[in-house]
Amino acid sequence: MVENKTYYGAITEILExxxxxxxxxxxxxxxxxxxxxxxxWIKVDKLGTTNVNLKHLFNTGSKLSDEPFILASxxxxxxxxxxxxxxxxxxxxxxxxxxxxxxxxxxTESSDHESEHVQCPDFxxxxxxxDPTYVSPVRSDIDGIIVNATEKRKKKNGKRMxx
Numbered sequence: 001m002v003e004n005k006t007y008y009g010a011i012t013e014i015l016e017x018x019x020x021x022x023x024x025x026x027x028x029x030x031x032x033x034x035x036x037x038x039x040x041w042i043k044v045d046k047l048g049t050t051n052v053n054l055k056h057l058f059n060t061g062s063k064l065s066d067e068p069f070i071l072a073s074x075x076x077x078x079x080x081x082x083x084x085x086x087x088x089x090x091x092x093x094x095x096x097x098x099x100x101x102x103x104x105x106x107x108t109e110s111s112d113h114e115s116e117h118v119q120c121p122d123f124x125x126x127x128x129x130x131d132p133t134y135v136s137p138v139r140s141d142i143d144g145i146i147v148n149a150t151e152k153r154k155k156k157n158g159k160r161m162x163x
Contacts, residue, residue: 026072034058050092
């Protein structure tokens with residue numbers, strides 16, 4: 001969103017800039033729906049659903065003045081559902097990351113002058129933010145079972161059985 005304008009588009013290329021032990025930055029190259037004229041190719045219907053016409057694109061990167069790149073941190077994931085009643089138009093559906101809980105704000109007795117900042121962990125001064133959709137391969141919600149992998153097969157007539 002720039003200057004209160006929301007940009008809708010499709011990713012055509014993903015680039016990763018590696019700054020040699022100082023971090024990585026991901027860039028998305030996109031083809032953007034033309035939003036230069038209000039309510040022409042992006043419109044909101046009476047139910048509040050945003051609809052876009054994906055056939056009218058600009059800033060595709062074909063012109064020198066185009067700006068098709070954004071930082072990955074500036075993007076919000078959406079998907080498009082074609083509208084069968086309106087040819088060429090698609091409804092925009094915003095996705096929510098897995099394990100994301102939209103918690104309501106709790107009223108506290110803090111004064112209006114206090115700022116509501118959240119303490120974030122220090123990531124060594126890098127511009128990289130952790131992936132909110134990351135799922136750890138280690139499960140901490142269940143107890144493990146120990147299995148003896150070196151158990152030998154039983155002997156038959158004093159000899160070891162063949163596998």
